[in-house]
Amino acid sequence: MTTVNLFTVVQVLLLAVLASSATNNAYKSLPPTCQSDIYCHGPLIHTVQMASIFPDSKTFVDMKMKYSRNETLRRFSNMMKKTDNAPSRHEVEIFVNETFDPAGSEFVDYEPEDWIQKPAFLEKVLNPDLRQWGSQLNLLWKFLGRKMKDDVKVNPEKYSIIYVPHPVIVPGGRFREFYYWDSYWIIRGLLYSQMYSTARGMIHNFVTIVDQYGFIPNGGRIYYAMRSQPPLLAPMVKSYLDVTHDLQFLKDNIHTLEKEFEFWMMNRTTQIEKDGHTYTLARYNDQSRGPRPESYREDYSSAQSFRTEGEKEIYYGELKTAAESGWDFSSRWFVLNGTNKGNLTNLKGSSIIPVELNAIIYWNAKLLAEFNKELGMTDKQIKYTEIAEQWLEAVTKVLWHEEVGAWLDYDIINEKKRDYFYPTNISPLWTNCYDTDKKTYFISKIMKYLEKTNIDVNQAGVPTTLEHSGEQWDYPNAWPPLQYILIMSLDTTGDEWCREIAYEFAERWVRSNYKAYNETNAMYEKYDATVLGGHGGGGEYEVQLGFGWTNGVIIELLDKYGHKLTPEQQATAGSEPHTGASISASGFSSSSVSTITQLLTAILALLATFAAGCIG
Structure with a gap:
């Protein structure tokens, strides 16, 4: 050399x-996830969490301190000295029980004051069984309501929960606090249940949080204070205004909506070079x-x-x-x-670079332009209109792929498209983040894309992905917000073919949720797309009951489609049971493919059994 x-x-x-x-x-x-050396970082949380005294790590960080921070740390220091910095699991458990109150200590019993027994959406549900179910879902708002104790406001340092002035509807289960993107579907469900005051209060809570943090954290705990979730505050306000026309609320809070949008522009965007041009897009x-x-x-x-x-x-x-x-x-x-x-x-x-995040960012810009126009703020209307136009161009140039027929996530590391199915691949239809003058072109491409994915072989919903990873946001799990996004993406086009397919997906989802509820008397956070009435699995924790966004999505689907929904397939005299619409205009049907798939699976299982017997 x-x-x-x-x-x-x-x-x-x-x-x-x-x-x-x-x-x-x-x-x-x-910075650490939050400043608290009790709930977020430091030797105390490390010692307690690694002792595994609770099956779920979330339990400890949701507990209230009985004493001040200094006294809590003093007691922890004493325990560590007595045990030579090696406490047993039992000793840690004693320390926690003596120093903290149980999780949930921050709430008082609360029943929403604006709850009504027979909201108008029930009148649209013609099937008596589904109408009764809708009534029971409406009742669940009373059980998911939470109001914080005054002590949370007086002594916030003793809690991990973020104080908000108005009661909230929580998801349920281990999720004892509000969650950002969950709340979009919860609030829409509340509006269909005519609980306008509760919905307004939840939105106002978010306004106060943006004023405090500059953005909306993932959820209502201080340990979420360095991350957010899909930015749906402006769409929440839009949903509320469409029903109440409360322009004073908009006037009072428009600056806060703009402040949150600015957070995403300043902290969650990056530059992408493509074909000699530079585009700005958002990422988590x-x-x-x-x-x-x-x-x-x-x-x-x-x-x-x-x-x-x-x-x-x-x-x-x-x-x-x-x-x-x-x-x-x-x-x-x-x-x-x-x-x-x-x-x-x-x-x-x-x-x-995720498709739906950028479709939502575009939506935010369009809504801010619309809101400012409503308030007579012409300069700001022009500003946000220009941002929206720039975003639409970037989404089209970087994320749309004509040869695939869909928008796809972009891999910054490898500078390539990620050609994998997600329901969010068509989310720009939901937010109108595409050239609507070319709607026919986009619809044709997207419907062919959906046909190729074979997602309609699943009888109980659309799977989150087609990957079998064991993670909870993968196959075969089906999640309420993704069903909603897919259904509304197709329905929003106004195209008759798309709307029929949207209804078919909605029908499967409603029937699966209804069957699960009838069998278990519970609504789940996620379901199994392959099993009618089956709940989801995988991930870090057991499937949760409640469930806020699940109820909200179903209530909206009952309002929209209740005039023709039935809890199960109906066969008329002299005809075969309805098998569902075809995504393909050429007759591609879900039931036939599903039958073939089941047959092939059975044959493969028999062959595997035979082979195992021969080998054994």
Whole structure:
């Protein structure tokens, strides 16, 4: 090897070491998930969470301190000294029980004052069984209502919950506080239930939080204070205004809507170079250090597969970025050799440009333009109209793929499209983030795309992805917000063919939810797309009951389609039972494909059994 070549090798190695060092040290400048050294970072939360005294890590960080922060830390220090910094699980459990009150101590019983027994949407539901079910769902708002104790406002440092002045409707189960994007469907459900005051109060809560934090955190806990969720505040306000025409509310709060939009513009956008042009698009991107407090043990343990602290912090950041998307977790955020394979250690969500986030950002800009026009603010109307136009161009140029017939997420690392099915691949139809003068073109492409995916073979809903990863935002799980986005994306086009397919997907979803409710007397956060009435699984925790956004979506579908929905397929005399509309105009039907799929599965199972018997 020549001296020059040796020098070059040394240079490359030195640069690699410096780059690695910079990466591993960059995390040190990041803030923790929140400032609390009880609930977010420090030796106390580490000791308690790693002792595994609760099956769910979220339980501890939802507990209230009985004493002041200083006294709590003093008691913790005493325990550590007595145990030579190695307390047993039992000793940690005693400390927690003596120093904290149970999770849920921040609430008082609350029944929404504006709840009514027979909201108007029930009159639209002609089938008596579905109407009775709708009435029971309306009743669930009373059980999901929460109001904070005055002590939360007086002594906020003793709680992890973020104080809000108005009562809230929570998702249910382990989710004892509000969640940002859940609340969009909850609020729409409340509006259909004519609970206008409760809906207004929840939106006003978000306004106060934006004023305090500059954005809306993932959920109503301080440990969510460094990440958000899909920005749906402006669409919430739009939903509220469409029903109430409360322009004074808009006038009082327009500046806050603009403030939240500015957060996303300043903190969650990046530049993408394509075909000689530079486009600005949004991504999810948590910028804090440390494990998620609500999943501390799980995150810390899984991070041990990484060698350096810097690598671990990058991993923690990707976990929180995926949580910001609402899809925690999914193969959608895996990047391994340019594919969506791998596991949680391959999370790279901060390097992916998601379709629906950018469709929602466009929607926000259009709504802010509309709101400012309504208020006579011409300059701001022009400003947000221009942003919307720029966003539409970027979404079209970077995310739309004519050869595929859909919008696709973009991989920043590998500079390529991610050609994998998600219901959100058609979400620009939902927010009108496309050239509506070319609607016929887009509809033709998208309907062919949906046909190719074979998603209509699933009898109980549309799966989140087609990947079998074991994560909860993957196959076969079907989630209410994604059913809604797919259904409304098709329906919003106004095209008769699209609307018929939208109805078919809505019908399957309603029937599956109804069957599950009849069998278990419960509404779930997620369902199994392959089993009528089956609830979902996978992920970090057991399937949760309640459930806020599930109820909201069903109530809206009952209002929209209740005049023709039935709880099961109806066969008329002398005819075959209805098998559902075909996505393809050429007669591609879900029932026939489903039957073939089931037959092939059975044959494969028999062959596998036979082979196993021969081998044995």
